[in-house]
Amino acid sequence: MPIRRREGSGQDMEATGMIAVARGRHVIFGTGPVGVALAHALQESGRTVISVPVNEYGSDPYGIDVMRGDPTDFEFALRACAGAEAIYSCLNGPVDEWKSQFPPVVDNLIKVAEATGAKLVHWDLADMYEKTRDPITEATPNSAKSGPAAVLIELADKIVNATWTGRFEGVIGRSADVFGPGAIGPEFGSSFGGRVFWPAIEDSEISVVGDIDSPRSMAFIEDVADGLITLADSPNSGGHIWHLPSAPPISPSELVSMVVSQARSSAEVGSSPRHIRGCALLHLKIVRADISEVQHELHALDRRFVLNHSNFTLAFGEQVTDHAVAIRKTLSWFLAHPRPTPAPVAERVVERLPRVVATSRFAKRLSSGALALAKTSL
Template identity: 35%
Template sequence: MPAATDLHVVLGAGGAVGSSVVRELASRGHRVRAVNRSGRVPALPGVEARKGDITTAAGAKAACDGAQVVYHCAAPAYDRWVQEFPGMTDAVRQGAAASGAKLVFADNLYMYGPVSGPMTEDMPYAAENPKGRVRAEMAQALLAAHRSGELRVAIGRASDYYGPGGVNTSVGATVFAAALGGKTARWVGALDQPHSLSYLPDIARGLVTLGEDARADGQAWHLPAAEPVTGRQFLDLVFAELGRPGRMGTLGRPMQRVLGLVNPTVRELGETWYQRDRPFVSDTSMFTRTFGPLAVTPHSDAVAATLDWYRANPRP
């Protein structure tokens, strides 16, 4: 039966994107159920923490019960996407449908494969690598469920993220924690190629906009972000905010191959290296034309907030 209450359920609420969505929803006055495996989330007014396993249909249905909108922000470990992500997302689809809820899926840009210009939502899903194909298949399955009338679906796509709580990302500890500690801040890939980067609170605002607006239904959307920057420009912003010079370097393809021998997450970066050696830019104009301008955070302000978080949460 359709949900009759203003309950927004966030799955994967302990992760970087999910926790940002929880905070955004709470700031807008929604009732929020924050679901993750531990049941531990930051205490916020109007937020109910719940422990749940959404990898099964029964677990997902319990997590989504009574929801008006469900935000699927959960993901398996990066090196387990192919094996585990489709099953999890299918369970979430069943859970959201059983509650009569709208489903908002936090997606990325892998499905397009190598591109020769800015990415737009009408591009074909041309990825041939396993992670790109999995992303494409999940998006296609969810949009097919929307077309069939099983449930309402909207998909929000962001590029590499950073921000408070953003640890498991290529623009995380190897940049911010390293720079704070006086170590070499390393950019993954070429330093001088433009790259879209998404700030976590901006991602959350975009996803919640999709959840609140029926015009988002049945479509994938590129979420607004600040202007693309090169790795060198981004690292310069980090050191400018620190107020001192620092050492910058790259994790290039040869080093990625060597480190990948012992680190499965680094090893997995190889299949999408085309995102690192050429421009990787997201066109977000369709979102802006439809919903109006979303005030994105300038990179300088976002970098400052991220450094503050890493100062307060030092990495071991």
């Protein structure tokens, strides 16, 4: 199907007779890049939007009403969602915090959706699919064995099962690895963000984790937001998992070349060779937090990983952004937000050690060794 941009102004909604939907109250839990893009898209379509921060991994959306409180507290969430037509769960954070942070929030939102009658729209990532060379459909087994994958599977099952038992209406919008404004790293669902766009702007080496020549599905955050809104609006989407549309699969090398070209950069492109993936990455992650973050999804980065979204397209149509346009918008954001100055490597190493070890002579020796190791990878 040809790629086309989304439609969604308030006038468009009114012209199609969807005034009630356009003026509804929509509450978003999570203020990461997807949550922010969703808030702005909903507001542009004439809806009342409330954003609720879930943790520190995000920022207040400009021009959007923000309500602060404990997202795991039923009374607070009930107040935030009073009169809501749709509740969105757009959670972000380091993978080692998913198990402790995500389930309590989603469990509470299920109760709130049941109490208010609002539709619950949950965004997640396709990290639960294991190695496969075939296009991945919603029927592909959830066979990934990592802890983060188990969390995503558990949450999706809860929402779908509660819908089919008649407790409320819920739906899952599942996307590929994302990129776009604000998606700087794996804590925001992006293995492609800051590690590519900042080096391109700085004319420094670009390092891509995984196989740079195999095609991957890559989801622009505005397309993810559009897909979630479509699922919220559709009366027939509930009780299912849907792969959200994205532009055609593209290899990282092709996408990086487009970034370098648009940035007019002299940056060189490299990747992590196969022989340093796996065990060596476990050693590197003490000085490379982003390596630790993507460890659980190396199966998706090390080979062809294509999400088939034909079910969504057949049911609702397809609205996606051309890669060149998506890169231009993303570059504009990164140009306006320079890379933060990193802490010295030795300090990052010591921060990750237990307090007793951090104050020992061992820590001093490890810091100097980590510095030598980091020079080979940073």
